[in-house]
Every structure is written in structure tokens, then in C-alpha cells.
Amino acid sequence: MRKRMQKLPLSTLTDRYGRDITYLRVSVTDRCDFRCVYCMSEHMTFLPKRELLTLEELYRLCSAFVARGVRRLRITGGEPLVRKNIMWLFKALARHLDNGTLDELTLTTNASQLKRFAHDLKAVGVERINVSLDTLDADRFRAITRWGDLGTVMNGLAAADEAGLKVKINTVALKETNEDELDEMIQFAHSRGYDLTLIETMPMGDVDGDRTDQYLPLSIVRARLMYRWTLHDIPHRTGGPARYVEVRETGGRLGFITPMSHNFCESCNRVRLTCTGTLYMCLGQEDAADLRAPLRSNPDDTGLHDAIDQAIALKPKGHDFVIDRRGAKPSVARHMSVTGG
Ligand code: SAM
Ligand code: SF4
Numbered sequence: 352m353r354k355r356m357q358k359l360p361l362s363t364l365t366d367r368y369g370r371d372i373t374y375l376r377v378s379v380t381d382r383c384d385f386r387c388v389y390c391m392s393e394h395m396t397f398l399p400k401r402e403l404l405t406l407e408e409l410y411r412l413c414s415a416f417v418a419r420g421v422r423r424l425r426i427t428g429g430e431p432l433v434r435k436n437i438m439w440l441f442k443a444l445a446r447h448l449d450n451g452t453l454d455e456l457t458l459t460t461n462a463s464q465l466k467r468f469a470h471d472l473k474a475v476g477v478e479r480i481n482v483s484l485d486t487l488d489a490d491r492f493r494a495i496t497r498w499g500d501l502g503t504v505m506n507g508l509a510a511a512d513e514a515g516l517k518v519k520i521n522t523v524a525l526k527e528t529n530e531d532e533l534d535e536m537i538q539f540a541h542s543r544g545y546d547l548t549l550i551e552t553m554p555m556g557d558v559d560g561d562r563t564d565q566y567l568p569l570s571i572v573r574a575r576l577m578y579r580w581t582l583h584d585i586p587h588r589t590g591g592p593a594r595y596v597e598v599r600e601t602g603g604r605l606g607f608i609t610p611m612s613h614n615f616c617e618s619c620n621r622v623r624l625t626c627t628g629t630l631y632m633c634l635g636q637e638d639a640a641d642l643r644a645p646l647r648s649n650p651d652d653t654g655l656h657d658a659i660d661q662a663i664a665l666k667p668k669g670h671d672f673v674i675d676r677r678g679a680k681p682s683v684a685r686h687m688s689v690t691g692g
Pocket of ligand 1: 550553
């Protein structure tokens with residue numbers, strides 16, 4: 352009699368420092384309809400389309416991670432909503448929400464296309480989204496994003512509100528660009544019921560200009576904000592690097608992401624997948640593993656799971672970001688739009 356091979360359950364992912372990997376960020380495209388000054392140079396060369404994983408392949412990869420215990424997926428980019436037929440991927444991934452193997456499916460977006468997508472996103476099961484917005488001034492908005500239009504983004508936010516999506520605003524604090532506007536950003540976000548997170552610029556990819564001109568330590572920002580606002584540390588955690596306070600005057604939440612002035616690596620639970628199937632174990636390191644080859648060479652995912660195990664074993668203890676030497680090359684050569692924020 353032929354012995355039946357018993358299928359062993361797949362193990363969850365824990366790295367060699369004991370960190371459980373339960374969060375995957377997926378950059379579905381490196382392209383974007385903006386050219387934010389801290390993120391991209393004006394004349395970017397994007398990947399040829401043939402190098403991108405198809406949406407079906409992205410679904411298969413994400414599903415492999417869900418099978419290994421990933422409970423949260425964030426779709427990012429580039430601008431994820433410019434990827435053709437992106438709702439197909441959201442709908443497919445939402446099946447994991449429906450069967451209880453995934454806790455959350457979220458999105459980071461510049462909101463340029465949100466008016467078109469907000470309703471459908473909510474309908475498939477997306478509850479929360481992160482919207483990147485650095486200023487409320489239309490001219491500044493154009494200067495920071497180069498190609499963006501503030502009015503379109505505001506319409507996108509209104510559509511998100513209408514659809515019932517919970518919004519968190521991400522604002523990169525930029526020296527001499529929006530540093531005088533952060534009080535107003537708090538007021539705006541909290542008056543609309545949004546959380547706000549401030550982010551330090553990270554030295555990723557060549558941009559036109561010098562990073563030291565953009566970098567504003569959030570320790571300085573926080574000290575300044577305390578003249579105007581009463582900030583109370585709160586234990587709120589989203590599993591990410593942000594540390595939160597409650598602003599007493601507004602009752603709203605304010606987060607600080609400080610990779611440069613503060614290390615958040617010890618509790619890192621995430622890995623990042625690019626649109627070509629490269630897995631980065633750390634935003635601030637070059638270590639990476641190719642998952643596209645094992646994905647394509649074997650239809651039954653065995654090779655893929657081996658490759659995922661080998662990759663997780665490479666997750667480094669911490670990142671290597673430094674912005675200290677004028678004119679120095681970025682610490683990490685790839686742009687944020689490759690790995691996704
Ligand atoms: N296009 C979408 C957006 O802007 O929300 C998603 C991708 S974008 C790369 C994700 C986040 O990364 C944005 O909040 C953006 O502000 C942030 N970001 C991009 N480059 C950065 C850098 N060099 N340092 C810090 N944050 C950066
Ligand atoms: Fe595009 Fe987002 Fe990068 Fe701005 S931050 S250029 S919106 S990917």
C-alpha cells in the first residue's frame with residue numbers, strides 16, 4: 352500500500368534575535384505620479400514593466416507569508432493606486448481577511464487617486480489607510496511633491512472620510528520647508544479625527560540636493576511643540592516604530608518616527624517585499640533575498656518557503672542610517688519608493 356505523505360503545518364517566522372515576523376509591507380510598483388523632493392529625483396528611471404511581478408504573483412507571495420503567520424499586510428509603493436488593476440489584488444487579499452488568517456489589510460498612499468478608490472477599498476475590507484501629506488499650503492505642496500496638486504489630495508481625503516476609512520496622516524518634517532507648519536498640521540489632522548505621525552527624513556536613494564539640508568531631528572520638533580501643546584506619552588503601539596503621545600488640547604494622537612535620532616529595531620516585526628519579488632529584511636540595510644526565482648521555478652511553493660526561511664535568518668539586528676557628512680552618498684542606495692515606506 353502506498354504511504355500517504357503527511358503535510359506538515361508551515362512554521363511561523365521568527366528571526367535569530369527572537370523577533371516574530373508578523374507584518375509584511377509590499378511595494379506593488381516603484382512608479383509614482385509625484386516626485387517628492389526627499390523621496391525621488393525629478394528624472395527617475397523606473398523599472399521596465401516586464402521586471403514587475405504580476406498581480407497574481409504578488410498575491411501568491413503575500414499568501415505564502417500569510418500561511419507563515421503574517422497577520423498584517425500593507426500595500427505601498429511608489430504610489431500603489433497607480434498600478435493598473437490594483438483593486439484585483441486588494442480583492443484577492445481580502446479573502447484572507449474573510450477566512451480569519453489575516454487581521455489587517457492596509458494601504459499607504461499619496462491620496463492623488465483616492466477619490467476614485469476610497470469606496471472600493473472600504474468595501475473589500477480595508478479599514479485604515481495612511482496618507483502622506485507634508486503641508487497644507489498649495490504652493491509648498493507643489494514645491495515638495497513637484498507634480499502634485501493639494502486640491503486633488505484634499506478631495507481624496509474627503510472621499511476617504513465619506514467611505515468611512517480611518518485615516519492617519521504621515522508628515523515628513525523638513526528643515527526650512529514645513530517646520531513652521533507642524534502646529535497647523537496637528538490642528539488640521541486632529542480636527543478631522545485623524546492621527547498624525549511625524550517622520551524624520553531617511554537617507555535612502557539619490558535625490559537632487561543634499562539630505563543634510565532636509566534633515567530635522569524630531570527631538571527638536573517635539574521640544575518646540577511643547578511650547579504650544581501638552582504632550583502625554585501613551586502606550587499606544589501599532590507594532591511599528593512610531594512612539595505616540597496624546598495632545599491634551601485636541602485629544603488626538605501624535606506619533607514620532609525617529610529612525611535617525613532613535614533606534615527602533617529591537618521590536619521590529621516586519622519585512623518588505625518589492626514589486627520585483629526582492630525581500631528586504633530591514634529598511635536601512637542592503638541585505639535582501641530574491642523570491643521571484645523560487646516563486647517562478649516551482650508552482651507548489653516549497654522552494655518559496657525555503658527561500659523565505661533563509662531570508663528571515665538574514666534579518667539584521669538593526670539599521671545603518673547616518674546623515675552626517677555633507678555631500679555623502681545615501682546610506683542606502685535604493686529609494687524609499689522601491690521598498691515602500
Ligand atoms: N506614495 C505613497 C505615499 O507617499 O504615501 C507610498 C509610498 S511612500 C515611499 C511612503 C512614505 O515614505 C511616505 O509617507 C513618504 O513621505 C515616506 N518617505 C519617502 N522617502 C522618504 C525618506 N527619504 N525619508 C523618510 N520618509 C520618506
Ligand atoms: Fe511618490 Fe510617495 Fe515617494 Fe512622494 S513619497 S514621490 S508620493 S512614492
